[in-house]
Amino acid sequence: MKIKLSLIIILSISMLSFGQESVKIKNEISNLFAKADKKNLQNVLPFEINNRTGLIDAHSKKTILSPIEEFQINVLFNPVMKGYYKGYEFEIDSKDFKITVTKNATDTMDLVPVLDCSPSENSRNNPIVSTENNFKGFSVDEKGNLQNCSDIYKEGSFKDVYPFKYKGKYYAIAKKKMTHGEKRYGIIDTEGNSLPGFDFIHEGISLNELASNDDNAWFIINGQQNYSCDKLLEKASFMSIKGEEKLKGEFPNYPSADIFGIEANASGCLTFTGVLDVEKMEWIVKPQSKIKIRWMDYTSKVALNIKNTQDKSKAKIYVKVLDDDAIYYMDLDLKNKYFPIKKS
Secondary structure, three states, X not given: OHHHHHHHHHHXXXXXXXXXXXXXXXXXXXXXXXXXXXXXXXXXXXXXXXXXXXXXXXXXXXXXXXXXXXXXXXXXXXXXXXXXXXXXXXXXXXXXXXXXXXXXXXXXXXXXOOXXXXXXXXXXXXXXXXXXXXXOOEEEOOOOOEEEEEHHHEEOOEEOEEEEEEXXXXXXXXXXXXXXXXXXXXXXXXXXXXXXXXXXXXXXXXXXXXXXXXXXXXXXXXXXXXXXXXXXXXXXXXXXXXXXXXXXXXXXXXOOOOEOOEEEEEOOOOOOEEEEEOOOOEEEEEEEOOOEEEEXXXXXXXXXXXXXXXXXXXXXXXXXXXXXXXXXXXXXXXXXXXXXXXXX
């Protein structure tokens, strides 16, 4: 009984202590934003220098907070800002400036969207049909998932066949081993006939789902994610099923959308960086070497779906830039820089 009572007392003291500390932390966080316009918190942007974080108003260009330690912003006001302060994770709702804090936070650094390119379970587990039956194509179920395919597209237990629908018919991106052992990609119909221009001559093919429709289908050609910047610049392009080609030799990195169909297309060493509209297959900022664009980010007054290109008009989109020991935001056209400190 005494042990239980002692535990209750200890827990009560701990909860009281946490409550008092969290109130103190909330007040300190509130003070960090004291100079911010609470009616337009979407204008608040962080900047960093020497691992210290400050705040700037994107509209007035005035410094809201000079850089401090133990403070980090992971998510902008879109509409809830998330960050880290003195061992606490915090969230601030832009609607009412309500602050919530959680103890024992971990430093998550920048949150970068990751595109899941892993094959579905259907493509891994569906049966193989032997070429002994003269079957060189594939079939799909009523939902368009791969049902079976010829074993000429099989490597171990893995099947490299990815179906897609175009003008009411199913085709598939497929990979097979060629005569001399090299592996090449092509596009086939359900009978295994390859399409003109896609007769297993490419080192890689991926469907650009954002740009493809029933009038045309677009692909990323020779854009392997493990390719070096030089190799991508030499080989990669967008290509349509009709043989049209765009942006050949212009990609420093594999072109995949970050937010709202837009991507910071940057080489691993940031030698060349640009901003690519993957949906329109056009450069917003052509790859250049002066400004090191590393991430995409945005603010918004309502919650948005970054995978929905239609939500783009509701967001203010920025690029996040690396500059030696500093990190800051710029507009998409790179005309405005949100960094108040002059570096020596």
